[in-house]
Amino acid sequence: MALLETALVGSDWLKVEDGSYRSRDTAIIASGSGKLKTGTVLAQVAATGKYVPAAASGSDGSQTAVAVLFTAVDATSADQKTVIVSRHAVVSHNGLIYGPTINDATKRAAASGQLKAAGIIVREGA
Numbered sequence: 001m002a003l004l005e006t007a008l009v010g011s012d013w014l015k016v017e018d019g020s021y022r023s024r025d026t027a028i029i030a031s032g033s034g035k036l037k038t039g040t041v042l043a044q045v046a047a048t049g050k051y052v053p054a055a056a057s058g059s060d061g062s063q064t065a066v067a068v069l070f071t072a073v074d075a076t077s078a079d080q081k082t083v084i085v086s087r088h089a090v091v092s093h094n095g096l097i098y099g100p101t102i103n104d105a106t107k108r109a110a111a112s113g114q115l116k117a118a119g120i121i122v123r124e125g126a
Contacts, residue, residue: 013039013068013095015123018088027051027067027084029075040069040097041111042084050079053099054114056107065114068096087119096122 017023029036030050043054046061054065068091073080085091093112102111112122 013092014070014085014089015092016090017085023085023087023089024070024083025067025086027082027086029069029073029080029082031075031077031079033075035074035076036069036072037097038069038072039091039095041065041099041102041115042067042069051084054102054111055099056101056103056110065111066118068115068120085120089119090121090123091115093122093124 027042028050029042030045030048030052033052036053041054042051043058043062043064044051044066051067051069052062055062057063067084067086068089070083070085073082093108098108098111102108115122
C-alpha cells in the first residue's frame with residue numbers, strides 16, 4: 001500500500017493517507033449534527049448508518065470514534081453527504097475537533113484509541 005503526504009487548504013490534520021485515496025469514504029452526516037468543520041471526529045450510529053460527532057458515552061454507536069470528517073458540512077437541518085477519512089491514515093491531534101462531551105485528555109485519549117482500532121493513527125505533536 002502506497003501512502004501519500006497530504007496537504008489541505010486551511011487544515012493540516014491529515015498527515016498521511018493511502019495513495020489511492022482508499023482512506024476516504026462517502027458518508028451521510030445525520031441531520032441535527034450542526035455545522036461541522038474538517039477534522040471533526042465522527043462516530044457511526046448503528047441503527048441508521050449515519051455519522052455524528054463522537055460522544056464520550058452512549059449505546060447507539062455514537063460513543064465510538066471511527067472516522068474523521070474530511071469535507072466540512074452543515075447538517076443543522078438536513079442529512080448531508082460528505083467525505084470522511086475512515087482507514088489507513090495518520091492524523092495530527094492538533095487539528096482534530098471533538099464533540100462537546102469529549103472534553104478532557106482522558107476522553108480524547110479514549111477516542112484516539114478508538115480511531116486507532118479503525119486504522120487511523122493519531123500522532124501527538126504532529
